[in-house]
Amino acid sequence: MSTYDRSMALTGQPPVMLSRNQKIATLVGMFGLAVILLAAFNINFPNKSLWLTISLVSIIGGAVWYSWDAYMHKAPGIKNDGVWFKSLSNQGFWGWIAGIALTGFYIILYFYPEYLGLVAKGDNKGVIGLFDPLSKALSGNPASQWFVYGTLYTVAILAFGIKFLWKYRHNRYERIRTFSVMFFQTAFAFIIPELMARLNGSSLLNGGSLPYYDLKNMWPLNYYNFEGYRIKGFLSSGDIGFAMLIFGIATIFIISPILTYKFGKRWYCSWVCGCGGLAETAGDPFRHLSDKTVKAWNIERWVIHSVVVFVTLMTTAVIYSYLGNDTSKYWLTKSSFLIGVAVLLTTVFAWVMLFKREQFKKDAIYGAIGYFVIIIALIGFHFYSGDGNVFLFKSGTLRKSYSFLIGSIFSGVIGTGFYPVLGNRVWCRFGCPMAAILGFQQRLFSKFRITTNGGQCISCGNCSTYCEMGIDVRAYAQKGENIVRSSCVGCGICSAVCPRGVLKLENGPLKGRIDSNQVLLGNDVDLMKLVNQK
Amino acid sequence: MENIVIIGNGIAGVTAARHIRKLSDKRIIIISAETDYFFSRTALMYVYMGHMKFEHIQPYENWFWEKNGIELVRGYVTQVDTPNKQVLVDGSRAFHYDKLIIATGSKPNKFGWPGQDLHGVQGLYSKQDLDLLEINAPNKEACKRAVIVGGGLIGIELAEMLRSRDIPVTFLVRETSFWNGVLPEGESQLINEHIREHHIDLQLATNLVEIIPDENGKVKAVTTDKGDTIACDMVGLTAGVTPNIDFLKASGIELGRGVKVNRYLETNVADVYAIGDCAEQHEAIGNRRPIEAVWYTGRMMGETVAQTICGNRIEYRPGHWFNSAKFLDIEYQTYGWVFGERGKKEFEQHFHWRDDKENLCVTIAFHKETKLFLGINTFGIRMRHEIFDRWLTEQRDVEYVMEHLADANFDPEFYADYEHKIVSKFNSDFGKSIKSKKKSIKRIFQIS
Numbered sequence: 003m004s005t006y007d008r009s010m011a012l013t014g015q016p017p018v019m020l021s022r023n024q025k026i027a028t029l030v031g032m033f034g035l036a037v038i039l040l041a042a043f044n045i046n047f048p049n050k051s052l053w054l055t056i057s058l059v060s061i062i063g064g065a066v067w068y069s070w071d072a073y074m075h076k077a078p079g080i081k082n083d084g085v086w087f088k089s090l091s092n093q094g095f096w097g098w099i100a101g102i103a104l105t106g107f108y109i110i111l112y113f114y115p116e117y118l119g120l121v122a123k124g125d126n127k128g129v130i131g132l133f134d135p136l137s138k139a140l141s142g143n144p145a146s147q148w149f150v151y152g153t154l155y156t157v158a159i160l161a162f163g164i165k166f167l168w169k170y171r172h173n174r175y176e177r178i179r180t181f182s183v184m185f186f187q188t189a190f191a192f193i194i195p196e197l198m199a200r201l202n203g204s205s206l207l208n209g210g211s212l213p214y215y216d217l218k219n220m221w222p223l224n225y226y227n228f229e230g231y232r233i234k235g236f237l238s239s240g241d242i243g244f245a246m247l248i249f250g251i252a253t254i255f256i257i258s259p260i261l262t263y264k265f266g267k268r269w270y271c272s273w274v275c276g277c278g279g280l281a282e283t284a285g286d287p288f289r290h291l292s293d294k295t296v297k298a299w300n301i302e303r304w305v306i307h308s309v310v311v312f313v314t315l316m317t318t319a320v321i322y323s324y325l326g327n328d329t330s331k332y333w334l335t336k337s338s339f340l341i342g343v344a345v346l347l348t349t350v351f352a353w354v355m356l357f358k359r360e361q362f363k364k365d366a367i368y369g370a371i372g373y374f375v376i377i378i379a380l381i382g383f384h385f386y387s388g389d390g391n392v393f394l395f396k397s398g399t400l401r402k403s404y405s406f407l408i409g410s411i412f413s414g415v416i417g418t419g420f421y422p423v424l425g426n427r428v429w430c431r432f433g434c435p436m437a438a439i440l441g442f443q444q445r446l447f448s449k450f451r452i453t454t455n456g457g458q459c460i461s462c463g464n465c466s467t468y469c470e471m472g473i474d475v476r477a478y479a480q481k482g483e484n485i486v487r488s489s490c491v492g493c494g495i496c497s498a499v500c501p502r503g504v505l506k507l508e509n510g511p512l513k514g515r516i517d518s519n520q521v522l523l524g525n526d527v528d529l530m531k532l533v534n535q536k
Numbered sequence: 537m538e539n540i541v542i543i544g545n546g547i548a549g550v551t552a553a554r555h556i557r558k559l560s561d562k563r564i565i566i567i568s569a570e571t572d573y574f575f576s577r578t579a580l581m582y583v584y585m586g587h588m589k590f591e592h593i594q595p596y597e598n599w600f601w602e603k604n605g606i607e608l609v610r611g612y613v614t615q616v617d618t619p620n621k622q623v624l625v626d627g628s629r630a631f632h633y634d635k636l637i638i639a640t641g642s643k644p645n646k647f648g649w650p651g652q653d654l655h656g657v658q659g660l661y662s663k664q665d666l667d668l669l670e671i672n673a674p675n676k677e678a679c680k681r682a683v684i685v686g687g688g689l690i691g692i693e694l695a696e697m698l699r700s701r702d703i704p705v706t707f708l709v710r711e712t713s714f715w716n717g718v719l720p721e722g723e724s725q726l727i728n729e730h731i732r733e734h735h736i737d738l739q740l741a742t743n744l745v746e747i748i749p750d751e752n753g754k755v756k757a758v759t760t761d762k763g764d765t766i767a768c769d770m771v772g773l774t775a776g777v778t779p780n781i782d783f784l785k786a787s788g789i790e791l792g793r794g795v796k797v798n799r800y801l802e803t804n805v806a807d808v809y810a811i812g813d814c815a816e817q818h819e820a821i822g823n824r825r826p827i828e829a830v831w832y833t834g835r836m837m838g839e840t841v842a843q844t845i846c847g848n849r850i851e852y853r854p855g856h857w858f859n860s861a862k863f864l865d866i867e868y869q870t871y872g873w874v875f876g877e878r879g880k881k882e883f884e885q886h887f888h889w890r891d892d893k894e895n896l897c898v899t900i901a902f903h904k905e906t907k908l909f910l911g912i913n914t915f916g917i918r919m920r921h922e923i924f925d926r927w928l929t930e931q932r933d934v935e936y937v938m939e940h941l942a943d944a945n946f947d948p949e950f951y952a953d954y955e956h957k958i959v960s961k962f963n964s965d966f967g968k969s970i971k972s973k974k975k976s977i978k979r980i981f982q983i984s
Binding site: 077078079080082083084085086087172173174175178295296453455456457458460461462463464466467476477480494497498499501502503506507508510511513514 | 547576578579582585586587588589592593594595597700733734831832835858860861862864865867869918919920921922925946947948949950951952977980981983
């Protein structure tokens with residue numbers, strides 16, 4: 003279609019080549035990565051604390067220096083020049099290389115941690131060994147592959163968060179939001195759980211030990227939260243443990259619906275969530291790669307809602323499997339639990355069908371299918387389950403396949419590994435059951451919308467192109483319609499890149515939220531009344 | 537079944553087609569010589585700048601047209617035969633029409649400058665112009681300097697585009713200050729400064745005299761009426777546009793600068809309509825120009841003509857004027873009428889505020905005697921279309937607007953607000969003591 007692709011240069015056109023500062027910055031950052039890579043090949047660094055510090059400081063320093071040079075000499079404003087000319091960000095050669103490298107890293111991380119130096123009994127070696135001093139300083143325990151991952155994850159969010167802050171320094175919404183994800187990652191996902199581990203066995207917890215718990219991470223994103231060993235951990239840890247268990251239940255059933263009603267699901271997905279945090283910072287250079295076609299949208303809805311059904315069944319099965327039958331031992335039994343789940347789902351389903359039918363249209367059928375699959379499965383649980391078995395297979399099998407397929411492959415290997423190929427929100431868009439549930443609330447029961455500013459849209463396509471969730475924002479904006487989509491994470495970039503000030507994320511009244519009138523497209527009211535007649 | 541033939545697949549023609557399809561099952565044929573599919577002309581710049589690929593500026597996926605029964609024909613209409621009701625494409629293929637809509641848009645102005653047709657000299661309007669720019673100015677090595685002639689919206693866009701590839705730009709503007717035929721002085725001044733912040737060599741009150749070729753017939757330099765010779769590899773001619781109607785000269789359709797139409801967008805020939813940039817009203821509507829080469833008006837005319845063609849003959853009655861643009865990093869919106877020095881009415885009084893630190897300013901026009909609010913220009917602050925449209929309809933006075941200015945703000949959440957600064961400047965300018973009210977969701981969304 004276009005003519006700019008004549009050169010074979012991997013970096014695209016001249017203005018997107020690296021400056022001298024950026025070359026040095028890249029060298030510094032790569033040096034930091036090289037230290038980790040060498041450790042992976044079992045080079046035993048003499049002073050691990052020192053080398054780990056050098057490595058992490060180089061990575062952050064290199065990334066920050068690079069971004070400083072990229073943005074700080076330019077006037078504040080949108081910085082998308084040459085995005086589609088760079089092979090790293092246009093699904094070109096370097097994009098694929100980056101995708102393959104990330105995917106490979108995730109496969110090793112999830113399935114072959116011993117290659118990273120994990121030693122079950124005895125001192126860790128390799129990369130994990132390199133991170134031991136830091137882990138011991140925080141939690142008192144040696145590092146695991148998850149500690150290494152958590153550290154690198156936090157480093158990525160901080161370093162690229164700073165980049166993002168400079169890139170959007172003219173935009174206060176983006177800046178405050180980015181400070182928020184940087185804070186929640188560093189404090190809640192990284193430091194607090196490590197420090198909490200120090201409490202284990204202390205009198206504060208009545209000698210019990212808490213499971214590793216990132217407090218901002220709620221079910222079903224942490225699908226494992228209500229598994230037997232965790233419940234035992236919570237219940238063994240006195241009032242604090244009990245409070246955390248209650249908090250875990252409250253986050254999904256009380257806190258998140260209220261916040262989503264007031265602010266839309268953005269309060270979580272682009273302000274708090276760790277997956278969202280990485281996507282918005284390290285993933286930002288790839289946001290335009292998400293597929294905007296109607297076909298992709300159809301696939302998205304099937305896949306993500308199937309995951310919701312899967313996780314609901316899996317969690318129910320897991321809890322069911324460790325509950326007893328005797329009410330005198332514990333108030334919650336297998337049967338009463340199943341009935342509870344069925345009642346809850348029926349209430350939600352009936353409420354939607356009664357009050358929100360209008361907004362649901364043909365999606366109602368899909369909703370009904372999902373609902374009935376779950377209900378029939380619940381009945382199946384009841385009649386066909388034996389000891390340790392749920393339905394026809396072991397609950398453990400169900401849990402393991404979820405953990406493998408969704409928890410590892412989808413959210414990690416594909417979700418992050420494919421950033422440079424499919425965009426930075428693949429997991430959030432196609433896979434995350436949490437996003438689906440919050441999205442459902444956002445679509446039907448929230449004050450949040452993206453308001454279209456009357457008739458000012460020029461159909462340029464910046465909003466759609468830079469929507470990481472693959473929403474065709476323009477399709478609504480050019481008709482003068484507000485954008486109310488369940489998948490919108492409220493990152494605010496569509497509004498930022500709009501050259502005509504057409505889009506505004508806001509929380510407003512429920513009335514007229516979706517079907518705004520088209521009077522403002524510019525013609526007089528009589529004509530627009532005719533046009534609005536459907 | 538009636539054949540509706542539309543010449544031109546821009547916003548006007550495509551809007552007409554979409555609305556005719558909504559209202560009827562008539563056969564719809566769109567003929568375009570430019571591209572296979574509709575694209576957003578205003579977004580061409582972002583393709584050159586690498587913000588988007590060409591496919592991204594096409595608002596509809598390619599299956600859309602067939603699915604909606606809109607036939608697309610690629611070709612150049614060479615002749616419109618009104619007695620036989622047919623159009624001839626590329627001199628060979630003939631299409632019969634029952635209703636014909638001319639929506640052929642504009643072409644860049646050329647004012648007979650010596651050398652205006654040399655290699656390396658071009659306008660910026662069509663997809664072909666974009667392709668040409670990739671040849672004339674692919675990078676700063678091939679194009680060591682570009683000269684842009686004509687200080688309007690397209691000129692500044694072209695300058696921004698070239699700067700995105702680090703190409704040095706000299707910008708020749710005939711006026712004494714950028715776009716001051718339209719913008720009031722303070723705003724024009726702000727943009728002058730902003731252009732220079734972007735390292736564009738802005739030369740005001742300077743005219744092109746001649747474009748000088750090298751031995752291969754390619755541009756080598758330009759000379760200006762200031763006596764300068766500027767070496768360059770590319771010249772952008774962006775001194776406005778003219779309706780693209782040369783192919784209609786022998787058709788019997790009445791032409792002025794554009795295709796002459798009445799308020800029903802009908803030409804002098806039955807069943808032939810003209811909409812968008814190429815249509816010229818016999819008499820200007822309100823403060824509007826007879827030819828409105830604006831995205832939004834093209835869209836409105838498309839909607840209007842669709843009603844007429846589907847049996848509901850209706851006048852083109854545009855609502856309150858609005859427009860927008862972006863000057864490099866500064867967004868501009870306007871609602872109602874604010875005139876520059878040249879067009880300013882004798883009853884029109886201006887209030888101007890400019891922030892002392894950031895690139896923000898606002899100009900509000902109101903009636904000297906009645907204080908009636910006439911319009912607003914806003915730079916760097918987004919305003920809510922619906923609110924200004926309402927205030928204009930309700931004929932609010934300027935003091936009401938000042939008092940409720942916060943309701944009109946459309947900036948993203950958490951942005952600093954400037955209403956207090958604006959209102960206090962207004963108070964000190966006019967000896968008032970207006971207090972600005974807090975933003976009210978109830979007022980904005982009209983909930984009681």
